[in-house]
Amino acid sequence: MVNLPSIAILGTGSMGGAILSGLLQPGVEVTGGIRVTNRTPAKAEALRDKASELGSSSLVSYSLEETPNANELAVAGARIVLLGVKPAMVPDLLRSLAPALAPDTLLVSVAAGVTIATMEALVSNPVARAMPNTPAVVGLAVTGLAPGSRTSDEDMDVARALFQTVGDVLDVPESKIDALSTISGSGPAYVFYLIEELTRTAIDLGFTPEEAAVMVNGTFRGASELLAASGDIAPSELRRRVTSPGGTTERAIAVLQEQGNLKSLFDRATAAALARNAELAAG
Numbered sequence: 001m002v003n004l005p006s007i008a009i010l011g012t013g014s015m016g017g018a019i020l021s022g023l024l025q026p027g028v029e030v031t032g033g034i035r036v037t038n039r040t041p042a043k044a045e046a047l048r049d050k051a052s053e054l055g056s057s058s059l060v061s062y063s064l065e066e067t068p069n070a071n072e073l074a075v076a077g078a079r080i081v082l083l084g085v086k087p088a089m090v091p092d093l094l095r096s097l098a099p100a101l102a103p104d105t106l107l108v109s110v111a112a113g114v115t116i117a118t119m120e121a122l123v124s125n126p127v128a129r130a131m132p133n134t135p136a137v138v139g140l141a142v143t144g145l146a147p148g149s150r151t152s153d154e155d156m157d158v159a160r161a162l163f164q165t166v167g168d169v170l171d172v173p174e175s176k177i178d179a180l181s182t183i184s185g186s187g188p189a190y191v192f193y194l195i196e197e198l199t200r201t202a203i204d205l206g207f208t209p210e211e212a213a214v215m216v217n218g219t220f221r222g223a224s225e226l227l228a229a230s231g232d233i234a235p236s237e238l239r240r241r242v243t244s245p246g247g248t249t250e251r252a253i254a255v256l257q258e259q260g261n262l263k264s265l266f267d268r269a270t271a272a273a274l275a276r277n278a279e280l281a282a283g
């Protein structure tokens with residue numbers, strides 16, 4: 001059983017909602033309850049329904065339209081406040097929230113591109129930054145977690161435990177959060193893109209879209225599970241085991257290596273993502 005102290009999630013959309021799902025699992029107990037906010041009543045209601053379906057009675061779900069001071073109510077007494085709103089909204093939210101925050105409440109932002117320095121300038125609380133990815137929805141996220149200048153070891157332990165409810169957590173300095181975001185944050189999109197393209201090839205080889213989906217989705221899933229189940233065996237070794245010398249896979253891999261030059265392509269793709277991050281951070 002994982003025990004977490006009271007939590008507020010401000011902005012419980014795709015990412016905030018995925019983390020809420022982690023907190024509502026049977027093996028997780030949140031002492032002092034979970035309070036979540038959104039703008040619209042429909043979203044607040046949907047989260048209430050989700051919690052009751054899962055048999056959780058510890059969730060209070062507010063909408064700002066019905067309860068204009070919902071965010072202030074949600075943070076009252078919270079040990080940890082997760083900021084799940086869009087990046088552009090974070091500064092205004094922090095400005096309005098500052099008077100309502102208890103001094104030792106930890107703020108953790110998942111907003112891309114909003115620096116800890118920006119947030120620390122707006123509140124006197126400890127602030128950490130996290131970069132989860134969308135497999136959080138199925139409890140298989142990779143989250144990069146960076147401390148701020150005021151966070152204690154205990155703050156980071158609580159933040160780590162929060163994100164571990166939805167997957168793996170990697171402790172990184174904030175200087176590496178943007179780079180991490182180009183690998184694991186954007187990474188699910190790279191994988192889906194590879195799946196899309198291999199599916200198109202399968203269809204061109206004469207398979208129906210349904211057959212192609214069975215083959216390609218199943219292969220990506222199977223290979224990932226095999227890797228996960230193989231302990232310390234490196235992906236290169238697992239690849240070698242599928243690649244008999246002089247065989248068909250060897251020919252295909254040679255084309256991917258020589259003509260695709262995937263490493264160089266990934267270098268350029270992640271560099272483009274990093275450059276865009278810098279543009280967004282500059283406003």
Ligand SMILES: NC(=O)c1ccc[n+]([C@@H]2O[C@H](COP(=O)([O-])OP(=O)(O)OC[C@H]3O[C@@H](n4cnc5c(N)ncnc54)[C@H](OP(=O)(O)O)[C@@H]3O)[C@@H](O)[C@H]2O)c1
Nearest residue numbers: 011012013014015038039040043084085086087110111112
């Ligand atoms: N999605 C990802 O893969 C991902 C990965 C890493 C980090 N992030 C970060 O996660 C954050 C949220 O992204 P998202 O994709 O989850 O967006 P989203 O689905 O639009 O969620 C944002 C939520 O914030 C609510 N909201 C808006 N203004 C609010 C306010 N003043 N107070 C409280 N709630 C408010 C919205 O409610 P209504 O819909 O009712 O207006 C919405 O549910 C972003 O900062 C993003 O950078 C996302």
